[in-house]
Amino acid sequence: MTPPDPSEEGPADPIELIATVSHELRSPLTSIKGxxxxxxxRWDGIAxxxxxxLLEQIRLDADRVTRMLTELLDISRLETGRLHLSPRPVDLAALARSVVEKVALHEADLDATVTFxxxxxxVVADADKLEQVLTNLVENAAKYGSPVGLVVEGAVADDGDAVVVAVTDRGEGIPPEDLPRVFERFFRREEGRPTGTGLGLWITRGLVEAHxxxxxATSTVGEGSTFRVTLPLSAPARPPMPS
Incomplete structure (x- = not known):
């Protein structure tokens, strides 16, 4: 079975995509070089x-570049149906705690609780892709919502056939007119500290649907937002490779 199309707006415009990614790559690459x-x-004169x-900042910027390049590959694979998943048993609670610890390395104000x-x-899933999903959601919650009071929760779905993971922030919330658009390609809200390509949530939806x-997403203005991922307990069907 071919995974659901993560977007209804058609393939990404190559020129817009290259311009957007090039702009976002410039900052970390400049930092790494500098x-x-x-x-x-000045090695001998630096404490x-x-x-x-400085080395930690170089590492974080290199990770940022790697993630953006991974996003580019994911866009191509999602749009052509060539996304390859490597399902194996995944402890979502342990994965969520690991993601929060990694995000905290570059979000000094992050105050997050993981409750499962x-x-x-x-769940039987691709651990690397789920890590990417949770990282996107936690980083977005910290940037656009609030890094303080963030909660990552996990529970079995009511029907018992899936697990639900929710990332909730206590920020200003998402305006009703923006809420239907948050998973659109290139959409970025002006609130919070907008950075990146505007592709993270679009890719997140594609990766989740591939599983x-x-x-x-749900939100109440003035109270915060919740992004809720529902994953089946069984392994995702591997889509046939296009001929």
Missing amino acids: FTNLLIS EDRKLE ADDVPE GGTVE
Whole structure:
């Protein structure tokens, strides 16, 4: 079975895509080059703790570049039906805690709680893709909502055939006119600290649907937003490769 089309607006415009990604790549690459040159030219005169700070920033910026390149590949694979999943048992609670710890490395103000019900079983899924999904949702909640009071919850769905993971923030919420558009390609809200390509949530929806799941957003202005991912417990069917 071919995974559901993650978007109804057709293939991404190559020119717009290249322009958007090129703009977003410029900042981390400039940072990597600048800090690397500084370390090379002034190594002996830089304090050890400062060296570690610069190297950590280089690592974080390199991770950012890697993620954007991964997004580019995912766009191509989602639109051509060539997304390959490697299903295996995944402990979602452990994965969620790991994601929060990693996001906290570059979100110093992040104050997040991970709460999973004791009866949540493992799901059979692609762990790397689910990590990408949860990372996108947690980072978006921190950037557009609030990094303080963020909650990641997991529970078994009412029908017992799926697991629901919800990421909730206590930010200003999403205006009703924007809520239907949050999963659209290139859509970025002006609230919060907008960065990135505007493709993260679009890709998130595609990755979740490729697993046979769904993702939805709800929000109350002035109170916060919740992004809810529902994943079936069974392994996703592997789509046939296009001829």
